[in-house]
Amino acid sequence: MGKVTHISTPNEIKIASRLSAKRAKVFLESRCYIRNALSSLFNIKPLEIHLKANPGKPPILPRGMGNISISHCENAFIICWYHKKIGIDIERSNRNFNYQSLSEKYFNQKNIHKSNLNRYEVLKRWCATEAAIKWDRGSLSKDLKVWKYEKFENQIYNTNKKLKINLDQFAFEEWTISIAYKNEKLINHSKIICCDL
Numbered sequence: 001m002g003k004v005t006h007i008s009t010p011n012e013i014k015i016a017s018r019l020s021a022k023r024a025k026v027f028l029e030s031r032c033y034i035r036n037a038l039s040s041l042f043n044i045k046p047l048e049i050h051l052k053a054n055p056g057k058p059p060i061l062p063r064g065m066g067n068i069s070i071s072h073c074e075n076a077f078i079i080c081w082y083h084k085k086i087g088i089d090i091e092r093s094n095r096n097f098n099y100q101s102l103s104e105k106y107f108n109q110k111n112i113h114k115s116n117l118n119r120y121e122v123l124k125r126w127c128a129t130e131a132a133i134k135w136d137r138g139s140l141s142k143d144l145k146v147w148k149y150e151k152f153e154n155q156i157y158n159t160n161k162k163l164k165i166n167l168d169q170f171a172f173e174e175w176t177i178s179i180a181y182k183n184e185k186l187i188n189h190s191k192i193i194c195c196d197l
Contacts, residue, residue, distance in 0.1 A: 007032060007046055019055065027055055030070060030077055034059065037079050038068070058137050069134050076175055087135030087180035089127045093120070093171060102126065106144055120176075125149045127178040128167050132156045135165060135180040156180065 008016070008028050016024035031053055035046035042049075042065070053059035059068050068081050069088040073095070080088040099122035107117060107125050117125075129147045133140055136158065148157045155164045168179045 007035070009047065015054065023055070026072065030072065033077055034068065034070065034079055038065075038081065041081060058134060069131075071130070071134075073175070078177065080179060082181065085135055085182065087131040087133065089130035089134065089178050091123055091127045091176050093123070093174055093176045095123060097123075099123065107149070123176060124169060124178070127176050128156055128169060128180070131167070131178040131180040132158070132165060135182075 008031060012028060012031055016028050019027060031051065032046075034051060034053065035049045038049045038051075038061075039046040049065075050062045051059060052061075053070075059070055061068060066081055066083045067086050068079060069086045070080075071078050071088050071090045073090050073092050075092070076090055078088060078090045080086050097119075099117070099119040103117045103122045103125075106129075107122060128149050129144060130140065132147045133143050136143065143158075146158055146160045148159060150157060150164075154167050154169070156167055157164050165180050165182050168181075170177055
């Protein structure tokens, strides 16, 4: 993406003033990236993007402008735009975390022995699940256990809603990215913008 104009709405500045310095910086920068990316997509000025993106909530665009999902990790921020509902997550592929504990708590499905899941497999499941929860406009704390990852089918299943959605998972440089969507393929329909922070 080209040079970003750092500009925020008065409401975003007000919200940022109630956050810690670190969270305020991420909040304001990410909203600037969203507006600049979408202004290029729609060929309108950044502040003409009427974005509702409060901290910890899914970003919402006005009717007729499609849907976006965002994610960030240690050194990257990613935006995915789609004309239908979409969910995206990005993680550093070398992320250091207690994958054994996470696997045992959330991903110990009947047909998978926990010892068969290595760190990267658990990371991919985590990334896929976060993308699905964002697609569903859900909550990580409430919904993590209801999504079941179908590794060889490129799908993820919600056991509560009896619902399967599609997954695209891929590596890009040092990141792992998951995109959750329903039905049709994403080729030529979505736009992904990834920024180093």
